[in-house]
Amino acid sequence: MAREQSITLTVNGREYTRTVTVRTSLADFLRDHLHLTGTHTGCEHGVCGACTVSLNGRSARSCLTLAVQADGGDVVTIEGLRDDEGEWSPVQKAFFENFAVQCGFCTPGFLITAIELLRGNPDPSEEEIREYLSGNICRCSGYQAIIKAVQAAAAAARGQE
Amino acid sequence: MKAPWFDYQAPTSLADALAVLGQAEGDGRVLAGGQSLMPMLNMRIADPAVLVDINRIPGLDGIEETDASLSVGALVRHADILNSDAVRARWPLLHEATTYVAHPAIRNRGTVCGSVSHNDPAAEHPSILATYDGTVVIASAEGRREVPAGEFSQGMLTTALEPGEMVVGVRYARPPEGTGSAFVEFARRLGDFAIAGAAALLTVRDGVCERARLTIVGMGEGPLRATAAEDALTGTKLEPGAAPGLFADVAHEVKATLDPAEDVHASSGFRRHLAGVMVQRALTAALMRTRETR
Ligand SMILES: Cc1cc2nc3c(=O)[nH]c(=O)nc-3n(C[C@H](O)[C@H](O)[C@H](O)COP(=O)(O)OP(=O)(O)OC[C@H]3O[C@@H](n4cnc5c(N)ncnc54)[C@H](O)[C@@H]3O)c2cc1C
Ligand code: FES
Ligand code: FES
Numbered sequence: 001m002a003r004e005q006s007i008t009l010t011v012n013g014r015e016y017t018r019t020v021t022v023r024t025s026l027a028d029f030l031r032d033h034l035h036l037t038g039t040h041t042g043c044e045h046g047v048c049g050a051c052t053v054s055l056n057g058r059s060a061r062s063c064l065t066l067a068v069q070a071d072g073g074d075v076v077t078i079e080g081l082r083d084d085e086g087e088w089s090p091v092q093k094a095f096f097e098n099f100a101v102q103c104g105f106c107t108p109g110f111l112i113t114a115i116e117l118l119r120g121n122p123d124p125s126e127e128e129i130r131e132y133l134s135g136n137i138c139r140c141s142g143y144q145a146i147i148k149a150v151q152a153a154a155a156a157a158r159g160q161e
Numbered sequence: 162m163k164a165p166w167f168d169y170q171a172p173t174s175l176a177d178a179l180a181v182l183g184q185a186e187g188d189g190r191v192l193a194g195g196q197s198l199m200p201m202l203n204m205r206i207a208d209p210a211v212l213v214d215i216n217r218i219p220g221l222d223g224i225e226e227t228d229a230s231l232s233v234g235a236l237v238r239h240a241d242i243l244n245s246d247a248v249r250a251r252w253p254l255l256h257e258a259t260t261y262v263a264h265p266a267i268r269n270r271g272t273v274c275g276s277v278s279h280n281d282p283a284a285e286h287p288s289i290l291a292t293y294d295g296t297v298v299i300a301s302a303e304g305r306r307e308v309p310a311g312e313f314s315q316g317m318l319t320t321a322l323e324p325g326e327m328v329v330g331v332r333y334a335r336p337p338e339g340t341g342s343a344f345v346e347f348a349r350r351l352g353d354f355a356i357a358g359a360a361a362l363l364t365v366r367d368g369v370c371e372r373a374r375l376t377i378v379g380m381g382e383g384p385l386r387a388t389a390a391e392d393a394l395t396g397t398k399l400e401p402g403a404a405p406g407l408f409a410d411v412a413h414e415v416k417a418t419l420d421p422a423e424d425v426h427a428s429s430g431f432r433r434h435l436a437g438v439m440v441q442r443a444l445t446a447a448l449m450r451t452r453e454t455r
Pocket of ligand 1: 045046047190191192193194195196197198199200235261262263264267270271272273274275276278279283284285286322326327328329352353354355
């Protein structure tokens, strides 16, 4: 049985075809094959959340997903969050403005997760935000600023800046 | 922290998957959500010859309800359970317990059947299946068989699955009318595995407990049904004032039977203490909810 496989997938709106070893994680594929190094790997066993990407519209740990499993799929990473004019997305702006980023290692995972939260729940309570982001670990900024940023992004999206 | 070498198959039919598993002669592993298997591969705790990815097999993602039961297919994710109105309304113990399972990104991929197959003693799903008197539906190239939840667990991370077999679904039995349920858990952080937890189903008619189900999470080698406590509760008067004393006695009895292992998260004594607290809380909440359902 082949230990390499050709895969075709869409990443941030662009289609790629590459040959990968079947044991390559989606995280390593994004970083090493596509050089999209915004997706970070902290723990590589699912607990830190830094590698979280959107796979077929749902957040997923890219360290716990094989690249071959994303064959035919649609992936969005931190690099895909800017709009067509190159502007940051509103949630990115809110993170910047609320000092929710310090070293930035955890930020890509937080952003993907926060965007998914706000898509399903445009007006989350603080408790709902904490619960939704519970799988993402930040070692420096402190969680308070991140929660404030998500609240600010939600308020802005509802037109209550 | 990189997975070892393996062969990878992503069959598009159940028959093909079972054929590959059969040919692997016990050295094949089903890849469902990957939320327990991928960590084990990355940490080199598991080293299978073949991974059989079942995610491209149609027809395994159904949640189906009959008068007697709820069936959950092998590709039903934790998130699908949380999003199901039927589960929320009529299988509240399953819904409530799933709110304690991991975090959103993990719930989007991890499956109920994967959790049951993995059989981590600190996981919620094996205990919930046992509490609902559930059944595991197993298939192999040779055919199908069904195993009661109580016999499926064979110890920590060990089940009744034979080489070449996979779980195609689990089935929960509907409790009688007048049943209240509760799941409670203690963990250090939201979404962590349980240090201690308890699941309870209490059926009360005319102030008398007709049926009790009580399972302790995080203590043993797998789901731990407290059958002696269930028997002790059955037939007792569950009047509002009398219950706290009774439930404290039950919790005390249950604690006396437990000898949990010590690890970095908790000492054996702390775990046993927590188990008592969890039992009391679960029974109290379940009793309150029997009133709500009437
Ligand atoms: C950070 C983190 C936190 C978590 N927290 C919790 C928690 O609080 N509570 C909890 O219960 N779980 C938790 N989990 C585990 C999660 O719930 C997993 O989804 C679940 O344990 C396994 O399901 P899976 O579909 O991902 O299985 P996989 O990882 O794909 O498989 C796990 C094992 O089961 C076998 N298997 C899977 N499906 C089948 C099948 N249909 N037939 C036969 N064998 C099968 C596999 O071969 C493998 O041995 C956590 C995981 C992570 C990474
Ligand atoms: S690197 Fe994937 S969760 Fe930590
Ligand atoms: S900003 Fe440094 S880990 Fe979160």
